[in-house]
Amino acid sequence: MTGSLTVAGLGPGDGALVTPEVSAALAAATDIVGYAPYVTRVQPRDGLTLHPSDNRVELQRAGDALRLAAEGRHVVVVSSGDPGVFAMASAVFEALEAAPQWQDLSIRVLPGVTAMLAAAARAGAPLGHDFCAINLSDNLKPWPMIEKRLRLAAEADFAIAMYNPRSASRPEGFERTLAVLREAGCGERLVVFARAVSAPDERIETVRLNDATPEMADMRTLVIVGNSATRRVGRWVYAPRHAR
Amino acid sequence: MTGSLTVAGLGPGDGALVTPEVSAALAAATDIVGYAPYVTRVQPRDGLTLHPSDNRVELQRAGDALRLAAEGRHVVVVSSGDPGVFAMASAVFEALEAAPQWQDLSIRVLPGVTAMLAAAARAGAPLGHDFCAINLSDNLKPWPMIEKRLRLAAEADFAIAMYNPRSASRPEGFERTLAVLREAGCGERLVVFARAVSAPDERIETVRLNDATPEMADMRTLVIVGNSATRRVGRWVYAPRHAR
Numbered sequence: 260m261t262g263s264l265t266v267a268g269l270g271p272g273d274g275a276l277v278t279p280e281v282s283a284a285l286a287a288a289t290d291i292v293g294y295a296p297y298v299t300r301v302q303p304r305d306g307l308t309l310h311p312s313d314n315r316v317e318l319q320r321a322g323d324a325l326r327l328a329a330e331g332r333h334v335v336v337v338s339s340g341d342p343g344v345f346a347m348a349s350a351v352f353e354a355l356e357a358a359p360q361w362q363d364l365s366i367r368v369l370p371g372v373t374a375m376l377a378a379a380a381r382a383g384a385p386l387g388h389d390f391c392a393i394n395l396s397d398n399l400k401p402w403p404m405i406e407k408r409l410r411l412a413a414e415a416d417f418a419i420a421m422y423n424p425r426s427a428s429r430p431e432g433f434e435r436t437l438a439v440l441r442e443a444g445c446g447e448r449l450v451v452f453a454r455a456v457s458a459p460d461e462r463i464e465t466v467r468l469n470d471a472t473p474e475m476a477d478m479r480t481l482v483i484v485g486n487s488a489t490r491r492v493g494r495w496v497y498a499p500r501h502a503r
Numbered sequence: 504m505t506g507s508l509t510v511a512g513l514g515p516g517d518g519a520l521v522t523p524e525v526s527a528a529l530a531a532a533t534d535i536v537g538y539a540p541y542v543t544r545v546q547p548r549d550g551l552t553l554h555p556s557d558n559r560v561e562l563q564r565a566g567d568a569l570r571l572a573a574e575g576r577h578v579v580v581v582s583s584g585d586p587g588v589f590a591m592a593s594a595v596f597e598a599l600e601a602a603p604q605w606q607d608l609s610i611r612v613l614p615g616v617t618a619m620l621a622a623a624a625r626a627g628a629p630l631g632h633d634f635c636a637i638n639l640s641d642n643l644k645p646w647p648m649i650e651k652r653l654r655l656a657a658e659a660d661f662a663i664a665m666y667n668p669r670s671a672s673r674p675e676g677f678e679r680t681l682a683v684l685r686e687a688g689c690g691e692r693l694v695v696f697a698r699a700v701s702a703p704d705e706r707i708e709t710v711r712l713n714d715a716t717p718e719m720a721d722m723r724t725l726v727i728v729g730n731s732a733t734r735r736v737g738r739w740v741y742a743p744r745h746a747r
Contacts, residue, residue, distance in 0.1 A: 349631030
């Protein structure tokens with residue numbers, strides 16, 4: 260059993276944000292496994308088999324990848340951004356826990372530039388002070404848990420990076436998110452809507468939370484709510500390093 | 504005025520984790536400005552002036568960089584990891600706010616692989632569910648604010664990535680951090696100590712918080728406290744995707 264499994268992050272989209280470590284892993288792979296739009300980002304070549312799959316089949320995809328590696332293949336599971344942040348790495352370890360026969364496989368996780376870092380860089384430095392990252396999808400956790408975390412994050416005065424703010428199947432969650440944060444006294448905070456960061460149709464927009472509307476976010480948007488001190492300088496938004 | 508200022512993240516240390524975007528910026532630079540250990544990571548060449556500086560002079564360094572760019576130089580300010588996470592980007596915007604005459608300068612922020620992502624990848628996927636990032640240094644904020652954030656993060660059941668857990672000038676802060684989290688009921692949580700990630704002397708160690716001691720962390724350590732569901736599978740540590 261001389262196969263291997265690498266879980267790699269492709270960054271937010273632009274090839275210039277893919278680390279050389281990940282590029283080398285892709286060049287050495289025999290098989291690429293992942294959600295179809297991410298597999299499409301890997302250049303096809305002789306000797307490389309692409310295995311695109313649908314959304315919401317993460318655990319099955321992880322099991323398939325482990326099986327291929329156990330057969331001796333050199334498999335790279337690709338995620339957008341960083342594979343450890345709301346992406347495939349957790350699913351791979353969940354699948355591994357359920358399959359003790361594969362626990363001796365050679366496995367590596369290769370980090371990448373996750374969406375909130377790319378979005379923050381385009382906006383300025385809204386994550387320059389303490390912050391949190393919350394996945395707003397309630398596919399994998401109950402909605403009241405998300406609301407509780409939003410309230411506590413506001414009380415802690417964290418900047419809040421929000422992944423998966425809104426999708427066609429969950430149109431109401433982001434509206435509730437804005438309402439919870441207004442109730443928590445965050446209405447005057449700056450909010451960055453970063454859509455399609457590093458892609459040709461990138462769009463960065465910053466408004467006060469009181470002026471934010473649910474339609475400003477979609478599936479391709481990363482939202483960063485600033486902390487109470489986050490401020491503008493020219494076209495930039497940043498969190499001061501000092502806090503009192 | 505045709506100079507430029509680029510704020511770039513060099514990643515955790517290994518050259519294979521520097522993005523091509525950052526490598527291109529370094530190749531086009533006339534001046535590199537930064538904390539000396541990070542400037543040392545840039546290859547010297549003809550036409551490139553290195554400006555290493557000491558720790559704790561971030562604002563002065565940022566002003567120097569802006570001045571050089573205003574003189575027509577192509578300046579790259581380097582940070583370890585990502586420049587927007589507890590690094591130079593916020594200091595640059597703070598300096599820019601104080602110097603309106605430079606607000607038309609061409610400025611870019613280039614993201615990088617921040618320490619917590621590299622550490623998490625080595626350990627498995629401890630940031631696979633909602634998490635927060637807290638800078639444990641009280642140089643720039645009062646200690647009670649840090650304690651309050653730790654308590655709220657525990658209540659929110661976030662995984663907690665801790666930057667700058669311990670230094671010679673602040674030996675007691677991390678001991679207090681462990682005590683606060685024990686009081687908050689986190690004693691059974693898994694804690695990852697990731698030291699010198701991607702460097703030759705890298706060391707990853709995982710223990711229960713009740714078994715953690717202050718000496719396990721130093722200036723080069725990134726600490727990740729798991730959430731209440733974080734678990735081991737073989738040598739790996741991961742946060743399950745689901746929560747109840």
